[in-house]
Amino acid sequence: MDFSLTPEQRQIQALARTFAREVVVPAAAGYDQSAAFPHPIVSEARKLGFTHLIAPEAYGGVGLGPLEVVLVAEELAWGCAGIAATILLNNLVAEPLLIAGTKEQKQKYLALLRESPGAYALTEPHAGSDAGAIATRANKTADGWLLSGRKTWISHAPEAAFLVVFAKTGPEAAHKGISAFLVERGRKGLEVSKKLPKMGQRASSAAEVVLDEVELPADSLLGNEGDGFRIAMKVFDRSRPMVAAFAVGVSQRALDEAVHYATQREAFGQPIHQFQGVGFKLAEMGMRTQAARLLTREAAWKAQQGQPNTLEAAYAKAYAADTAMWATTEAVQVFGGYGYSTEYPVEKLMRDAKVLQIYEGTSEIQRTIMVRELVRDKRW
Ligand SMILES: Cc1cc2nc3c(=O)[nH]c(=O)nc-3n(C[C@H](O)[C@H](O)[C@H](O)COP(=O)(O)OP(=O)(O)OC[C@H]3O[C@@H](n4cnc5c(N)ncnc54)[C@H](O)[C@@H]3O)c2cc1C
Numbered sequence: 001m002d003f004s005l006t007p008e009q010r011q012i013q014a015l016a017r018t019f020a021r022e023v024v025v026p027a028a029a030g031y032d033q034s035a036a037f038p039h040p041i042v043s044e045a046r047k048l049g050f051t052h053l054i055a056p057e058a059y060g061g062v063g064l065g066p067l068e069v070v071l072v073a074e075e076l077a078w079g080c081a082g083i084a085a086t087i088l089l090n091n092l093v094a095e096p097l098l099i100a101g102t103k104e105q106k107q108k109y110l111a112l113l114r115e116s117p118g119a120y121a122l123t124e125p126h127a128g129s130d131a132g133a134i135a136t137r138a139n140k141t142a143d144g145w146l147l148s149g150r151k152t153w154i155s156h157a158p159e160a161a162f163l164v165v166f167a168k169t170g171p172e173a174a175h176k177g178i179s180a181f182l183v184e185r186g187r188k189g190l191e192v193s194k195k196l197p198k199m200g201q202r203a204s205s206a207a208e209v210v211l212d213e214v215e216l217p218a219d220s221l222l223g224n225e226g227d228g229f230r231i232a233m234k235v236f237d238r239s240r241p242m243v244a245a246f247a248v249g250v251s252q253r254a255l256d257e258a259v260h261y262a263t264q265r266e267a268f269g270q271p272i273h274q275f276q277g278v279g280f281k282l283a284e285m286g287m288r289t290q291a292a293r294l295l296t297r298e299a300a301w302k303a304q305q306g307q308p309n310t311l312e313a314a315y316a317k318a319y320a321a322d323t324a325m326w327a328t329t330e331a332v333q334v335f336g337g338y339g340y341s342t343e344y345p346v347e348k349l350m351r352d353a354k355v356l357q358i359y360e361g362t363s364e365i366q367r368t369i370m371v372r373e374l375v376r377d378k379r380w
Pocket residue numbers: 119120121122123125126127128129130152153154155156198206355358359360361362363364365368
């Protein structure tokens with residue numbers, strides 16, 4: 001088994017690492033405080049191709065795959081998970097187009113993603129984990145669709161040039177009655193309401209979206225009618241390794257900060273890492289971070305090979321997110337009272353980690369997927 005990266009993969013990883021250290025880290029605390037969208041950083045990232053990594057070169061993208069995305073995601077999230085999410089979310093929005101878009105849709109919307117953010121709108125006030133229960137409705141008209149409903153927690157809705165919106169076109173068919181639509185900003189009846197205040201990843205925006213009888217042309221349907229749920233789940237198989245990689249980056253940063261602090265801080269006449277109670281925390285953080293990284297890369301590698309990866313993506317997402325939450329909490333503990341101070345970096349890591357257990361499917365939902373896949377596997 002060959003764990004090494006190709007020269008091209010090492011190159012993009014190094015580019016992201018340098019960008020994280022030189023551009024992201026110096027700006028991270030400021031955006032965490034202001035919760036402003038980091039436009040200047042996203043512009044710089046765009047020049048390096050990070051906002052459109054997976055779109056094929058024919059559509060103006062870099063033409064890379066899920067494995068390169070996780071390499072970049074880990075490095076950027078090491079610098080700041082909120083900024084990493086802001087830069088890389090466009091890759092999530094590109095996925096449904098790559099999975100189900102016509103040539104014309106890809107040409108138009110992947111070009112838009114090259115210049116501005118897009119958004120992925122599945123969640124509703126009364127339907128998050130239970131995506132099949134969404135109530136947004138698209139009714140067929142003589143020349144298109146009429147879309148009405150309400151979405152919430154939609155990342156980058158305030159800045160997005162368009163949204164991929166999931167809506168019921170045939171509610172009687174449950175999951176099979178969901179379809180996906182491309183909804184451009186500026187359409188009458190589309191309103192992005194409150195920007196939601198957040199605990200962490202504050203450089204990444206999220207908002208509510210109201211759709212009040214939005215008229216859409218027929219060609220705004222993405223894929224076939226009734227394909228929406230299948231598209232959404234396929235997207236998750238590819239995007240969950242990216243979120244897992246954010247978590248690995250956050251865990252690695254927590255470990256690096258904790259190791260550095262534990263070699264500098266003295267108590268009872270010696271550096272605190274020499275106390276087994278502290279040293280073993282560092283060892284455990286290193287071990288779990290590396291395990292999360294390997295799960296993440298395997299899940300991404302399978303997607304890159306075109307192999308089914310639903311189980312591996314769920315393993316990676318849940319394990320890496322849970323590890324990030326645990327490792328950042330341990331890092332705060334290693335820092336003692338200073339860990340609790342906003343003047344040190346580790347409390348932000350802890351706040352940034354929490355949502356990794358929630359978005360793109362909660363840690364509980366990942367476990368329900370694991371059970372389903374394990375039972376289906378029939379190895380027993
Ligand atoms: C910062 C942020 C950004 C987001 N960005 C987006 C976005 O861009 N687009 C988008 O569509 N959505 C987005 N979301 C929404 C996110 O995906 C949902 O919040 C998430 O899927 C959980 O749904 P919920 O909040 O409705 O919680 P619920 O589904 O109500 O879950 C509440 C609790 O019940 C548990 N639970 C529910 N069902 C089960 C079950 N079957 N078994 C065990 N436990 C269960 C959950 O794990 C959770 O602990 C974002 C959320 C946040 C916080």
